Amino acid sequence: MSRDSGKFSWRVGAIAFVFLLLTAPANAEQPKTEGVYRNPLLYSDYSDPDVIRAGSNYYLIASSFHFVPGLPILQSPDLIHWTIVGHALPRIPFGPAYDMAGGNRYGRGVWAPSIRQHDGLFYIYFPTPDEGIFVTTAAKITGPWSTPVAVISGPGLEDPCPFWDEDGKAYLVHSVYGAGPLILHRMAPDGKSVLDQGKVIVRDPESLPTLEGPKFYKRNGYYYIFAPFGGVGTGSQVVLRSRSIDGPYEHRVVLAQGTTDVNGPHQGGYVETPDGQAWFIHFHSSGAHGRIVYLEPMRWENDWPVIGEAAPGAEAGQPVASWPFPHYAGAPSHQHPQTSDEFSASQLSPQWEWNHNPDNAHWSLTARPGFLRLMPMKAGDLLSARNTLTQQMQDKSLEFTARLDLQGMRDGMHAGIAILEKSASGLQVVEADGKRTLTLFTKSNVVEGPAVTGQTIELRLRVDRDTVSYSYSIDEGKSFQAFGETIPITFSWWKGSRPSLFTYSTGDPDGGYADFDWVHYLSRDQSAHQ
Structure with missing residues (x-):
């Protein structure tokens, strides 16, 4: 999807960087920044997160592996307060082992997904390491979601992300089991099948080992791939850009651990507020709690993103411990993911x-x-x-x-x-x-x-x-x-x-x-x- 961004002026203060929005539309309700959030945003295992904004709401999805229902969907009005609104995959329909018949699928199932809205539909693409890359669609984020369709059948594929260009052409980028290289396909306009065998567009095992989780965007005539590299516990976030979707791509590390204790800060999605303020959601591997969620401020400099806390002129930022809330014009929210349950409803609550x-x-x-x-x-x-x-x-x-x-x-x-x-x-x-x-x-x-x-x-x-x-x-x-x-x-x-x-x-x-x-x-x- 094509994205436009406002211009920001940044100043480094004693405690945090403060966004000053210069280009809000004159007729828009004045956005508010009230309070300071602290990372992690969600101390919960929403691994491999992706995020979009649809209207005034933000939606986050995550990998769910063998757990059912799969593909949890969270909603937030302000990027800070989230609640679970459902799942996109009621069952994993890919073989008897998912029913624990003749074995089990612990650690398999649904790996890193992506979510996009296109032509009136929400699309979620997800891989299973043994069966292929699939897509499910819905007119409303709460469903019903369509039966998954195999976009590419076969084992060994991971981390798909779709992209629809301004000319209507559709593409799919993905990695392979073990991470890297990145492969690009043309897709049918409806996003349900690929039209070719795919082309390797990024392969750099020396500079970008374990390259995975790509997310596709377009801005100011550049195609961007946001992708993690270096592994779950020790890696960083890289952004690749090119004037041509086929490449060649140049790259830059835009988020790294720096002097923080947030090891391996990477793999996530870029999203903007309605007034153009940019943010990046990613995970951090935190022991038995899994891969917990962080929110980072983001700015553009010379058509490169800089994520997190970074001094003027620095290419890469580091995770922030706290930051002013994103711009938000609505009523205060205090929602959170559901936990307790009295079992008084006719259906299970969405946390289960x-x-x-x-x-x-x-x-x-x-x-x-x-x-x-x-x-x-x-x-x-x-x-x-x-x-x-x-x-x-x-x-x-x-x-x-x-x-x-x-x-x-x-x-x-x-x-x-x-x-x-x-x-x-x-x-x-x-x-x-x-x-x-x-x-x-x-x-x-x-x-x-x-x-x-x-x-x-x-x-x-x-x-x-x-x-x-x-x-x-x-x-x-x-x-x-x-x-x-x-x-x-x-x-x-x-x-x-x-x-x-x-x-x-x-x-x-x-x-x-x-x-x-x-x-x-x-x-x-x-x-x-x-």
């Missing part, structure tokens, strides 16, 4: 994602109104169980508490809360020989606790940075008893660790069920934006 495609015959919000009922399937452990329900951590430190009704438990059943990752741990009630016992499990150990004689129990996990601890209450939450030691948690399958609800059975699961009354999420951090 299953560990793979769910078996919809084994969960219900209507069998007992006001409760989430999970009906176990046979499995040997948590990582081989279906219908584990997860949500992302939204804070560095948090508490996640669930009230579990045990009246439907049967012999062989396990039910409880967990941190889902490759070394999963959790606190569960296990029924064997008609008796219920509270146990704490890790990857290598199971610790048996007290007998559970009541009908209900409250289970709690507390995350502090990259550790989790567990506790429980048998007196309706009046007091909680710690259980076990603090346990490390880890970044797994390219995603952050996740609080989860689960049940499975090592025996005959017929007739059993676990009823979750509610989940209460409590941030232990101070608000980043209020």
Whole structure:
């Protein structure tokens, strides 16, 4: 898409750079900059983010890998306060392993996507490393989204981004598994198929190793590709530009770690406010919390972007710790991604994602109104169980508490809360020989606790940075008893660790069920934006 930008005058102050907009239309409502935001913008694993503005709203999408529904969509009126408005992929329809039949797809599924609006439709392009590059479309951001169409079939492709030029011609740029080179295709005008075998337009393994995640833009007659290089934990952000879409492209590093502790700041999208103020959203890899989201101010100098905090004349900036809010003329927003749930609605709230495609015959919000009922399937452990329900951590430190009704438990059943990752741990009630016992499990150990004689129990996990601890209450939450030691948690399958609800059975699961009354999420951090 063609983009125009206003001209900005910048001054370096003692604390931050301050934008001074010079070209706002005379008849526009005066934009406001109220307050200062602090990075990270979202302390949550919205990995490989892309962002657009449609009218007065901003929309952000992220990679979702094996989690279902996939392709979460967040909305913001001001680039600062975000909420989840849905998902673009209700199931991953690419083979039985996504149903955990004959294997699993942990770490596969939906990788880095891109979102654009063109000719009255929203387009989301996404790759799966084993099946190809796909597109789904919708007239409204909340859907319904079309069944994914294979734009290019076959394994080994990643990170697609479309582009429609002023002459109506459509293009697709993408990388390959392992990152680099960048390949350009002509596309059909409807964006649903490619018209050629593709042409390598950027290959520079010495200067730009691990080049991936390209995002295409056009401004002042230049074609721009914003792309990360150097790897998730240590890389930087580069911008390539050319007068011809086919290249050759020159490049410049525009965002790097600098003197900050934000390692590998890169991979994201460029967006402008309605009055032309430029911003860049990207991720930073933060241990067990995954790839969390940062917002950087951006300016143009000599038709090159400079991102983040940079002295006059510098080509590359570094991530900002805080900055004045983007220009925004609307009412103040205090929205945030959803977390707690009373399970009182007829559909799951949008923060929830299953560990793979769910078996919809084994969960219900209507069998007992006001409760989430999970009906176990046979499995040997948590990582081989279906219908584990997860949500992302939204804070560095948090508490996640669930009230579990045990009246439907049967012999062989396990039910409880967990941190889902490759070394999963959790606190569960296990029924064997008609008796219920509270146990704490890790990857290598199971610790048996007290007998559970009541009908209900409250289970709690507390995350502090990259550790989790567990506790429980048998007196309706009046007091909680710690259980076990603090346990490390880890970044797994390219995603952050996740609080989860689960049940499975090592025996005959017929007739059993676990009823979750509610989940209460409590941030232990101070608000980043209020």
